[in-house]
Amino acid sequence: MKALCWYGTHDVRVEKVPDPKILNPRDAVIKITSTAICGSDLHLYDGYIPTMQKGDILGHENMGEVVEVGKEVKNLRPGDRVVVPFTIACGHCFFCQRNESSLCDNSNPNAWMAEKLYGFSPAGLFGYSHMLGGYAGGQAEYLRVPFADVGPIKIPNGISDEKVLFLSDIFPTGYMAADQCGITEGDTVAVWGCGPVGLFAMKSAYLLGAGRVIAIDRFPERLQMAREHTGAQTINYEEEDLADALMEMTGGRGPDACIDAVGMEAHTTGVINAYDRAKQAMMLQTDRPQALREAILHCRKGGTVSVPGVYGGFADKLPLGALMNKALTIKTGQTFMKKYMQPLLERIQKNEIDPSFVITHRIRLEDAPHGYDIFKNKRDDCIKVVLKP
């Protein structure tokens, strides 16, 4: 089969590789009908995530048709149409039982690696480095899905791939980010990052009762999409002063909750930018947490900072004084997929939201390297790339 393989920084190639097979009794193999490139894939593309190996297949936003099931998978049959969550979870450990499936104890075969860096290992992920399991991803023609009896959800016919594909990652991720804010009716929520996760966080904040959502970014096409499709009010931080704008828009109180949908490769200007990049170059910090710093500084006292943005290692100069003295709550984590996939499918079926609005490019799997390039460099007004094998 053809698959998108990682070979180094800014080097991904579509190659012929063997088809996946059933390796464990709870596995299934699906034929991919649609897959997508995620913002977090860009951290792999830019070489920031350790423990990648040449030839690793990427792709964690996957859906398709079941073609084969292992003997312990009783709830799926060949022909079933499914969306596969990006986290892999066993369904039976302490964390899976608490509906915290991204913390699964049992799905990372390389748990010892993650333990060295994090103390305990989170769940394995598709296509996201060997420290998180080394599982082959789904930017390919076929995908092997471990623990297929608990992960994938079935999609009825009559609803297009594009409407449900993002249940695999970014829609539940944005929704959980908003859910974790503890929004009460009428609250103001500020969202850093108008990429797809940020956009879903904004829509979800409104669904959950926010009175006002403020979207922060610097790319006009993304701010435009935020305004048009989510109803958020926007701030272009390169054109106006962020602190002043937020104060004005919240009557001097600050937003009730702040969402960092940017993560470890934050962009900023001036001295902070030079500082963060210099520290990264000298290997003194692995992440650039500027969006998180701002979220902490601008959040109102007693508010919540919700962090769906991906971070990998260590960062510097975090305003812990502000965090502590303002009694902020920080909520974060890779998405608890099992908790959100089915309820969000129901919202889609009730037409409360059509997630396909984020898609700007639909290309063939063979052209995926070009897709990574325009997504990374924000060319051609690219916001979300969907791949068709």
Place this chain on the structure above:
Amino acid sequence: MAIEQMNKSAESKRNPRAPGDMRPRRSSMPDSQESERTQAQRPMRTSDNPLARGLGWFSIGLGLIEVLAPRGLARTIGLHDHHALIRVFGLREIASGIGILSQPRPVGWMWGRLGGDAMDMAVLALALTSTRSQRGKVAVAMAAVAGAAVLDGLCGRQLSEQTGMIDETGAVLVHKCMTIARSPEELYRLWRDFDNLPRWMSHLESVRVTGENRSHWVVKAPAGTTVEWDAEITEDRPTECIAWRSVGSRDVDHSGSVRFVRAPANRGAEIHVELAYRPLGGMVGAAVAKLFGRAPDQQIQEDLRRFKRMMEAGEAPTTQGQPSGTAAHTPR
């Protein structure tokens, strides 16, 4: 025999825990057992060990001389050149010294000094072969390094004992634990049937029950070989613990126990595996094995992890046999 020695010494004053001593060393249960750990049993710190302190300051002093006066030092010990190398070794010595003096229990740093001694010896030995060195002085320097190495090894051993990594006889101690969502009764039943053990202990080839309390173990060793020994059960408390020790073999000398404790708040059971073993090749062998990922404590940890996954998820996760791009591509 070594085993009796090991058992007797294990009952000694400093660490009165014989194999089969079922009292938890440290329990997650907040009960009075914690207070039984007396002052004498708590791991000691560098500040209590004058030899470690002395070696730490010696490292810094020697390092400063090597960095600030490499030419003078070279002349004194009979070397013709290598000034830059001496400076680099000086930095290493200073780092060693700082590591030893700043850490409360610098076991690794002390063994690191021994590594440094080996490097020094290598350079001096090479200098002996050169006609431009003053061989007499070099020989004296080598004797001094050998003396330092003896002290380093002695101190390393002391610190390892003091931190509970080894006991008086030099047997290495290992304790690994894991919480599994099953009852202690169920876990005990699975472990007590030794036929089951190779299912999750990957280095175990087979276990054969040979008598009421006796069994014969075959373990995979490096380079396709196997190691075999007989073991006898020294304690068997159903649903609580199983303890054993090896008998008869000179090559394999170990005792151990597996305990099952109900975990708090309905989380299942904690399984605690403790081993006391004498590694082939002594402490250095054990350190080397750890470096290459074949040390028993790492092995036990991965075996317990596999056991937990088989119990909870019904299978161990794997990626062996999955597709990937061929890495044999020329770079663009």
